Amino acid sequence: MSEKIVTACVLIIGNEILSGRTRDANLAFLGERLNALGIRLMEARVVPDQDEVIIVTLNEVRRRFDYVFTTGGIGPTHDDITAECVARAFGVPLIQHPEARAILEAHYPPGELNQARLRMADTPEGATLIENPVSKAPGFQIGNVFVMAGIPSIMQAMFESLKHRLTGGEPLLTKAVAAALPESYLAPGLTAVQERYPEVEIGSYPFYRMGVFGVRLVLRAIDAGRLTAAAGEVRELVRKLGAKPEDPDEK
């Protein structure tokens, strides 16, 4: 297995997520979409709207991972400090991006492009824009960092706009098996399958619903043949333990 693994980190910026008032909806979307592009989401961080924390974190993760995606903090209000922080992290000035300004000018009726809205045209010098088909104010890319809105519908549209810029490796293929069994029944057999298929990542995710313990077994690998073989063994294991292997993605 000599393929290059392409990695990513998501940086979620916002007090609102940390206070528990808003439940993040972007991480799961990005994890899934990146995986489909052959990019492995290796880490995510949630940080508050504090400039020093954002700058230090961004500088750490942009060096460790191939791609960094940020969400949040690019609106028109005083607490939207992401663009400024990204500029400081890269050591470049924050400028009014002429193309971004033109987009906002074309979008707002005459006289409506106030000072606050104009802040949304500010980017680090050297950034390229990320189109926002929903509400126009663009995101931007600088180096390997992609800066997107926090509102899920806008973030998702921005991701669609930028994804042609990403170069992934081989995507990880996935097979999942669910069983109404406590995970501890499966553990010895699963360990044995894992040992026979070291190139297949086997995750065991218990759940507990209405008094019943069950488990979802998720297998991931680049090689489709080995993945299918390992999943077959897992299904066989579930059957041997007296349960029915089910497809958790069938709804």
Place this chain on the structure above:
Amino acid sequence: MSEKIVTACVLIIGNEILSGRTRDANLAFLGERLNALGIRLMEARVVPDQDEVIIVTLNEVRRRFDYVFTTGGIGPTHDDITAECVARAFGVPLIQHPEARAILEAHYPPGELNQARLRMADTPEGATLIENPVSKAPGFQIGNVFVMAGIPSIMQAMFESLKHRLTGGEPLLTKAVAAALPESYLAPGLTAVQERYPEVEIGSYPFYRMGVFGVRLVLRAIDAGRLTAAAGEVRELVRKLGAKPEDPDEK
């Protein structure tokens, strides 16, 4: 404002969250509950089931924050490596905790406490247990690190079991105002309120639903009087802009 700010970090362990298959449900719960105890959740990290990453991350965050809460990776299967990683991070051996073993022995019918289940009695040496009223297998605390299950119902029950061990500062009080206005209309007025109330943290969180832009303004402070005054000014600002200030928590 000389009160000590008590800080926390949440460490979410699991490939499943990063792949997007499972949407985390623990962060919002912990952020809210910690805040009510006067503990500020300052950061959250999601890391994969990889020992080196877990160990390095844990050693970083347990030094930076007053409390660290981990979720995930304490079950009976091969991919449950949290206890071992925590032991290695603290530089202590992983032992079978006698009290944890006794709990499992009392819980499972004779002959059912297999090798896999016994793994759930392993803790770093010196750890104290966290009771699990749902499925018995305990979490544990070592130093300022609290290790909990990933299944939300179990994690929540464990948090209830451990919270008397936490010492918070003054809780941040919150007031929220919603308005059907684009955030850019509010921006200049909000900046002015923020300048008059530097001790009140004012967050502006836009939303976009069914073609309508709106915003939730969240004010947080320790001083109830200042918080009420600032929230009054924000409501007045919304009214001046021709909208009706609403209570977003009224449902």
